[in-house]
Amino acid sequence: xxxxxxxxxxxxxxxxxxxxxxxxxxxxxxxxxxxxxxxxxxxxxxxxxxxxxxxxxxxxxxxxxxxxxxxxxxxxxxxxxxxxxxxxxxxxxxxxxxxxxxxxxxxxxxxxxxxxxxxxxxxxxxxxxxxxxxxxxxxxxxxxxxxxxxxxxxxxxxxxxxxxxxxxxxxxxxxxxxxxxxxxxxxxxxxxxxxxxxxxxxxxxxxxxxxxxxxxxxxxxxxxxxxxxxxxxxxxxxxxxxxxxxxxxxxxxxxxxxxxxxxxxxxxxxxxxxxxxxxx
Amino acid sequence: xxxxxxxxxxxxxxxxxxxxxxxxxxxxxxxxxxxxxxxxxxxxxxxxxxxxxxxxxxxxxxxxxxxxxxxxxxxxxxxxxxxxxxxxxxxxxxxxxxxxxxxxxxxxxxxxxxxxxxxxxxxxxxxxxxxxxxxxxxxxxxxxxxxxxxxxxxxxxxxxxxxxxxxxxxxxxxxxxxxxxxxxxxxxxxxxxxxxxxxxxxxxxxxxxxxxxxxxxxxxxxxxxxxxxxxxxxxxxxxxxxxxxxxxxxxxxxxxxxxxxxxxxxxxxxxxxxxxxxxxxxxxxxxxxxxxxxxxxxxxxxxxxxxxxxxxxxxx
Numbered sequence: 063x064x065x066x067x068x069x070x071x072x073x074x075x076x077x078x079x080x081x082x083x084x085x086x087x088x089x090x091x092x093x094x095x096x097x098x099x100x101x102x103x104x105x106x107x108x109x110x111x112x113x114x115x116x117x118x119x120x121x122x123x124x125x126x127x128x129x130x131x132x133x134x135x136x137x138x139x140x141x142x143x144x145x146x147x148x149x150x151x152x153x154x155x156x157x158x159x160x161x162x163x164x165x166x167x168x169x170x171x172x173x174x175x176x177x178x179x180x181x182x183x184x185x186x187x188x189x190x191x192x193x194x195x196x197x198x199x200x201x202x203x204x205x206x207x208x209x210x211x212x213x214x215x216x217x218x219x220x221x222x223x224x225x226x227x228x229x230x231x232x233x234x235x236x237x238x239x240x241x242x243x244x245x246x247x248x249x250x251x252x253x254x255x256x257x258x259x260x261x262x263x264x265x266x267x268x269x270x271x272x273x274x275x276x277x278x279x280x281x282x283x284x285x286x287x288x289x290x291x292x293x294x295x296x297x298x299x300x301x302x303x304x305x306x307x308x309x310x311x312x313x314x315x316x317x318x319x320x321x322x323x324x325x326x327x328x329x330x331x332x333x334x335x336x337x338x339x340x341x342x
Numbered sequence: 343x344x345x346x347x348x349x350x351x352x353x354x355x356x357x358x359x360x361x362x363x364x365x366x367x368x369x370x371x372x373x374x375x376x377x378x379x380x381x382x383x384x385x386x387x388x389x390x391x392x393x394x395x396x397x398x399x400x401x402x403x404x405x406x407x408x409x410x411x412x413x414x415x416x417x418x419x420x421x422x423x424x425x426x427x428x429x430x431x432x433x434x435x436x437x438x439x440x441x442x443x444x445x446x447x448x449x450x451x452x453x454x455x456x457x458x459x460x461x462x463x464x465x466x467x468x469x470x471x472x473x474x475x476x477x478x479x480x481x482x483x484x485x486x487x488x489x490x491x492x493x494x495x496x497x498x499x500x501x502x503x504x505x506x507x508x509x510x511x512x513x514x515x516x517x518x519x520x521x522x523x524x525x526x527x528x529x530x531x532x533x534x535x536x537x538x539x540x541x542x543x544x545x546x547x548x549x550x551x552x553x554x555x556x557x558x559x560x561x562x563x564x565x566x567x568x569x570x571x572x573x574x575x576x577x578x579x580x581x582x583x584x585x586x587x588x589x590x591x592x593x594x595x596x597x598x599x600x601x602x603x604x605x606x607x608x609x610x611x612x613x614x615x616x617x618x619x620x621x622x623x624x625x626x627x628x629x630x631x632x633x634x635x636x637x638x639x640x641x642x643x644x645x646x647x648x649x650x651x652x653x654x655x656x657x658x
Contacts, residue, residue, distance in 0.1 A: 104491075158376070181591050185632070208391050313483070321480065
């Protein structure tokens with residue numbers, strides 16, 4: 063499949079790729095450009111690729127209709143906390159399961175792995191009741207604690223373990239000769255080497271938290287506590303119809319930070335995911 | 343002044359491993375303790391946020407739970423009887439199955455096609471790969487909102503169809519096309535992930551296999567089915583498991599695009615569960631639906647694991 067293609071075949075492949083690319087690229091392009099269009103032009107046939115008279119009207123409206131800055135901050139700090147917490151928990155556990163022999167390690171690892179079989183949707187009713195008892199409904203605690211400690215971090219632990227399994231044992235023996243204990247070996251030797259795995263885990267954990275939708279709408283009820291995905295759908299007019307230019311402006315603003323990071327760190331992004339073989 | 347510890351350790355630098363601090367706290371014991379301490383946060387989290395809720399959801403499913411009246415009565419199997427007799431359930435399960443099957447077939451086919459195309463020796467494949475991957479990083483709800491606009495009656499898709507003289511349907515509001523629309527939106531969002539996995543797998547196929555096959559006069563099509571597919575079958579299995587399990591969890595797309603409609607045609611199990619528990623406050627019945635969801639995920643995972651023996655050609 064890898065040998066040289068004839069010029070004709072090359073052209074066919076390029077043409078096919080270009081056509082197939084449209085539904086992948088056009089929606090994002092259209093989202094960003096339309097947010098600069100007046101509402102009338104959004105509905106024009108055929109759709110214009112660039113706004114004819116670009117304007118910023120929709121953007122201030124985003125902030126007037128909802129505490130959007132606050133919501134932005136909520137999403138960002140929750141995602142950052144969850145990412146940091148997951149990295150800590152999963153690298154510790156992943157390291158222990160990979161490198162330390164202790165009675166019951168295999169059994170405990172299997173037990174933790176069963177967490178992968180339990181989609182968070184299955185446990186949302188009891189989790190809601192648990193947090194309700196604790197008076198944590200309409201706070202961010204459920205959105206922070208569950209991903210860090212619950213099923214999503216099991217995936218992270220699995221990836222970290224796979225990585226640590228491949229570390230050469232001589233490194234640790236050398237560290238041990240130097241008198242380092244287990245935690246020091248983990249912290250000073252293993253963790254710095256695990257940067258690629260940590261990067262992959264960080265990326266998919268951040269994306270996962272940034273995209274959460276069911277959990278916020280179940281746990282949160284006050285607009286100033288909302289996260290971005292939840293807020294996006296609420297830019298509606300008095301009749302409940304979506305205000306398209308405002309909604310698209312808000313949607314663009316939520317997509318842009320991740321897109322920028324993606325463009326800057328595109329290699330690590332894609333390769334990290336392909337190494338781990340996992341979905342964000 | 344030296345502490346006993348330092349005295350203890352000093353000679354250890356020349357020999358390995360270091361001698362124990364005391365007879366009880368041998369290196370091995372300290373190591374084991376470190377192991378247990380390091381897995382404790384994960385283990386505690388697993389118990390509190392996975393194991394206990396899983397037990398509770400089964401417990402709740404045996405109760406009639408009236409939030410307004412504050413009652414919580416044991417009813418045994420009543421909720422399961424209700425599940426069996428629920429007139430909506432066949433439709434919900436059909437929608438869930440339709441979504442999963444449609445998604446897996448379209449997603450894997452498109453991902454494999456794109457991966458094979460991008461695996462050719464061509465300039466610019468990295469750019470293409472990036473562009474095909476880019477929807478993965480666009481926030482899910484933002485992506486869905488744009489598609490909702492494009493698919494509405496007077497939206498962009500119908501605008502395009504109009505320009506070639508075709509009168510497009512109201513994609514999200516007619517029974518025949520709503521499910522298809524939801525699937526397609528999801529496929530374009532996530533194909534990039536499977537594409538990357540397939541590309542990595544394709545690059546791992548030894549080239550001399552193709553060379554030998556070419557010498558033997560095998561056509562490209564034959565090479566694809568006889569060499570490529572068997573060699574990357576572990577990845578096909580992995581992506582299909584990820585995609586199927588992911589498809590059962592779809593929620594935001596349904597909530598934003600169709601709210602389960604028209605009728606119940608796009609009400610998948612998670613959406614139905616959400617409606618019952620959090621819109622109608624039927625927590626007991628919601629818990630019963632959760633148990634059903636769990637059993638389906640469990641069964642599918644077991645089936646796919648069994649299939650591994652049958653058709654995965656080799657394992658790394």
